[in-house]
Amino acid sequence: MxxxxxxxxxxxxxxxxxxxxxxxxxxxxxxTSISEKCAExxxxxxxxxxxxxxxxxxxxxxALIGASYVGARTxxxxxxxxxxxxxxxxxxxxxxxxxIVMPVAAxxxxxxxxxxGEHQDVITERDVGWLQIFCENNQEVLDTVxxxxxxxxxxxxxxxxxxxxxxxxxxxxxxxxxxxxxxxVDRYLPPFRPEHPVSIERPMRHGGVVMPDWWTEFRHRxxxxxxxxxxxxxxxxxxxQKEFGRSYGGMMELYRCDDADAVLVVAGSAAGTxxxxxxxxxxxxxxxxxxxxxxxxxxxxQEVHHLGKxxxxxxxxxxxxxxxxxxxxxxxVRSALHGQRNNMKNYIGGLGGRDVTVKNIEWIFxxxxxxxxxxxxxxxxxxxxxxxxxxxx
Amino acid sequence: MIDDPVNKHYKFTIPxxxxxxPGHSACPGCGEPxxxxxxxxxxxxxxxxxxxxxxxxxxxxxxPRYSLKVPLVDHAFECTAAVSSGIRxxxxxxxxxxxxxxxxxxxxxxxxxxxxALSGAVDRxxxxxxxxxxxxxxxxxxxxxxxxxxxxxxxxxxPGGKHIQKRHDKKPIMEMMIAxxxxxxxxxxxxxxxxxxxxxxxxxxxxxxxFIHAYSPCPSGWRMDPRxxxxxxxxxxxxxxxxxxxxxxxxxxxxxEIKKRKPxxxxxxxxxxxxxxxxxxxxxxQALVDREYEELEAKVEAGRR
Numbered sequence: 001m002x003x004x005x006x007x008x009x010x011x012x013x014x015x016x017x018x019x020x021x022x023x024x025x026x027x028x029x030x031x032t033s034i035s036e037k038c039a040e041x042x043x044x045x046x047x048x049x050x051x052x053x054x055x056x057x058x059x060x061x062x063a064l065i066g067a068s069y070v071g072a073r074t075x076x077x078x079x080x081x082x083x084x085x086x087x088x089x090x091x092x093x094x095x096x097x098x099x100i101v102m103p104v105a106a107x108x109x110x111x112x113x114x115x116x117g118e119h120q121d122v123i124t125e126r127d128v129g130w131l132q133i134f135c136e137n138n139q140e141v142l143d144t145v146x147x148x149x150x151x152x153x154x155x156x157x158x159x160x161x162x163x164x165x166x167x168x169x170x171x172x173x174x175x176x177x178x179x180x181x182x183x184x185v186d187r188y189l190p191p192f193r194p195e196h197p198v199s200i201e202r203p204m205r206h207g208g209v210v211m212p213d214w215w216t217e218f219r220h221r222x223x224x225x226x227x228x229x230x231x232x233x234x235x236x237x238x239x240x241q242k243e244f245g246r247s248y249g250g251m252m253e254l255y256r257c258d259d260a261d262a263v264l265v266v267a268g269s270a271a272g273t274x275x276x277x278x279x280x281x282x283x284x285x286x287x288x289x290x291x292x293x294x295x296x297x298x299x300x301x302q303e304v305h306h307l308g309k310x311x312x313x314x315x316x317x318x319x320x321x322x323x324x325x326x327x328x329x330x331x332x333v334r335s336a337l338h339g340q341r342n343n344m345k346n347y348i349g350g351l352g353g354r355d356v357t358v359k360n361i362e363w364i365f366x367x368x369x370x371x372x373x374x375x376x377x378x379x380x381x382x383x384x385x386x387x388x389x390x391x392x393x
Numbered sequence: 394m395i396d397d398p399v400n401k402h403y404k405f406t407i408p409x410x411x412x413x414x415p416g417h418s419a420c421p422g423c424g425e426p427x428x429x430x431x432x433x434x435x436x437x438x439x440x441x442x443x444x445x446x447x448x449x450x451x452x453x454x455x456x457p458r459y460s461l462k463v464p465l466v467d468h469a470f471e472c473t474a475a476v477s478s479g480i481r482x483x484x485x486x487x488x489x490x491x492x493x494x495x496x497x498x499x500x501x502x503x504x505x506x507x508x509x510a511l512s513g514a515v516d517r518x519x520x521x522x523x524x525x526x527x528x529x530x531x532x533x534x535x536x537x538x539x540x541x542x543x544x545x546x547x548x549x550x551x552p553g554g555k556h557i558q559k560r561h562d563k564k565p566i567m568e569m570m571i572a573x574x575x576x577x578x579x580x581x582x583x584x585x586x587x588x589x590x591x592x593x594x595x596x597x598x599x600x601x602x603x604f605i606h607a608y609s610p611c612p613s614g615w616r617m618d619p620r621x622x623x624x625x626x627x628x629x630x631x632x633x634x635x636x637x638x639x640x641x642x643x644x645x646x647x648x649x650e651i652k653k654r655k656p657x658x659x660x661x662x663x664x665x666x667x668x669x670x671x672x673x674x675x676x677x678x679q680a681l682v683d684r685e686y687e688e689l690e691a692k693v694e695a696g697r698r
Contacts, residue, residue, distance in 0.1 A: 021486045022479065050482040054475065055513030062472030062510070066443060066479030069466050072486055074479075088469050198464045198480065200439055200492060207467035209455040 007138040007170035011103040012037035014145025017185040021072035024052040024063040030167040031105040034077035057082035061089035068098040071197040080107035094129030099152030100160040105171040116353020117167030123320040131161040132297040134267040138175040166269040251300035257289030262313040262368035267293040270356040277361040304336035313372035326381040349384030412462040422619025424609035427583040435593035446470040447499040471506040473498040474514035494521040500541035528611035540564040576601035578640040582608040584626035616665025628660040633686040644696035
């Protein structure tokens with residue numbers, strides 16, 4: 001059934017349809033209405049979950065780790081400082097192999113205070129071992145929550161997943177969302193049955209001290225599971241397409257890239273804007289394409305590699321920054337293109353709630369086309385649309 | 394009462410069944426394995442324990458060895474009560490009601506870094522048993538002062554001698570938990586196993602958040618002879634430094650009444666951590682203990698009326 005809703009509500013409906021057993025939350029802008037919607041649905045009896053209001057995001061993640069060990073399907077949501085406060089338990093969830101699914105309404109991290117959208121919070125957590133999937137629109141948020149559980153709980157994966165929606169741009173913007181039927185979701189997503197739950201009948205220790213003689217092997221298993229997750233993500237999306245008739249282009253969606261002179265790699269809602277701009281420029285005879293970086297962890301290095309073979313000039317738009325270096329997405333794309341002679345440039349913008357406008361993207365494409373025709377990259381990192389234009393120099 | 398199958402005339406009040414097997418890795422004289430053993434004897438096998446960083450993370454053995462016969466979940470330092478909340482919620486969702494969830498953490502993990510999570514779990518009326526095994530400092534990292542380090546004690550971060558830094562007493566964690574809304578609170582000591590087991594059983598029988606303060610001697614950290622661990626623990630009770638009492642439904646009750654308290658000096662002089670105390674310092678500690686004990690007596694008395 002098509003309903004009008006924000007990405008936050010779409011995420012909450014995802015948790016309801018996935019039949020999440022335990023929901024533990026702590027409020028933070030712009031995630032809060034995910035938590036509130038879950039509470040409301042529990043109150044109305046539409047969602048059969050144990051709902052817990054925690055005393056911090058750290059405690060929310062901790063509670064879910066405990067609940068997941070017992071065999072519960074678990075759900076929470078956060079943003080920004082909440083995600084940063086969870087950092088320790090994000091890593092614990094990975095080491096504990098807990099398939100927790102968590103939407104993150106991506107936002108700045110202070111100080112000074114700024115509650116609006118950018119990708120800095122989630123990019124900062126790229127090394128902790130969670131799968132990270134960026135969504136372009138509200139429908140994709142709901143659908144990705146369902147796919148995320150299927151992949152996370154796969155016995156060969158058993159890793160947590162972040163479903164990333166841009167703060168405010170998606171989290172608070174109403175759009176039409178096709179809410180699937182419960183029966184269809186039940187067909188798609190089997191109940192969570194972990195291999196080694198907390199059990200009175202088979203008592204064991206979960207997460208006890210591991211000494212140097214085995215630690216590396218434990219870490220290697222996580223590495224392998226991230227690798228396996230690539231295939232599992234594609235399988236989950238294929239099955240999703242069969243059941244619901246929607247798909248999102250796998251690890252990285254290539255939009256009008258085949259004969260492009262230049263492409264822009266971009267994640268999240270700005271990918272939608274970039275596609276619009278690409279259409280417009282194509283009409284003008286300018287051959288540009290968009291590579292929507294959907295899955296950031298595991299990083300789609302193969303897909304980027306193939307893109308680089310196809311298109312010589314590759315720009316990367318980062319909605320975050322790595323002080324002392326270029327954007328994280330740029331660096332990872334560049335690393336995947338190592339040894340190929342691509343012209344590469346990093347664009348940083350859309351920070352702290354600043355809109356990424358059609359004009360911004362047009363400018364970026366024009367800049368990339370200049371690079372494509374001249375073969376010269378003027379500078380590696382450019383901060384887009386600074387007030388005084390200093391980002392250009 | 395449990396009959397001894399061999400010597401029919403003995404009556405044991407402590408269950409024979411051990412859910413903690415030999416082979417743990419505690420220091421000689423450590424109180425914690427005793428406390429854990431008594432706890433499990435009292436609770437029985439339908440128990441789930443979760444515990445944070447601390448000596449307790451080491452004592453049951455390192456992977457793949459494990460010396461308890463109940464499931465155990467390990468986690469980070471500050472989230473004991475939050476993890477307990479999650480375990481309880483999942484058990485409730487599965488309709489499992491007869492399993493006791495125990496959060497087991499040290500004093501630093503409780504009164505300092507874990508206080509926020511503990512307060513939240515009590516506030517949510519989580520049905521669980523929280524046990525703080527109190528060895529009065531961060532002992533797993535090597536004797537650093539915690540909010541539960543007693544007045545006058547030397548630690549590696551509170552120099553002794555002329556520079557006693559800890560002139561105030563331990564955080565009143567039981568009072569804080571009572572104010573927070575626990576349904577049952579009790580203090581236990583490894584020197585009094587029968588009282589220990591009775592208190593834990595009482596706690597188990599009540600639904601809601603329960604808090605146990607367990608005295609757990611640490612010979613390594615207290616700079617004392619491991620053979621004297623139980624003697625020191627007994628003196629802690631008899632001097633009034635660690636009174637054994639319980640709280641339920643607004644009433645306090647001594648579970649081990651001390652008619653005539655011994656001077657605290659007898660307790661202090663057995664431990665190297667107090668050796669720098671001058672007679673004036675000892676008098677200060679005595680005065681502090683007197684005041685706190687009398688306050689507790691007044692509460693117990695009020696409960697009798």
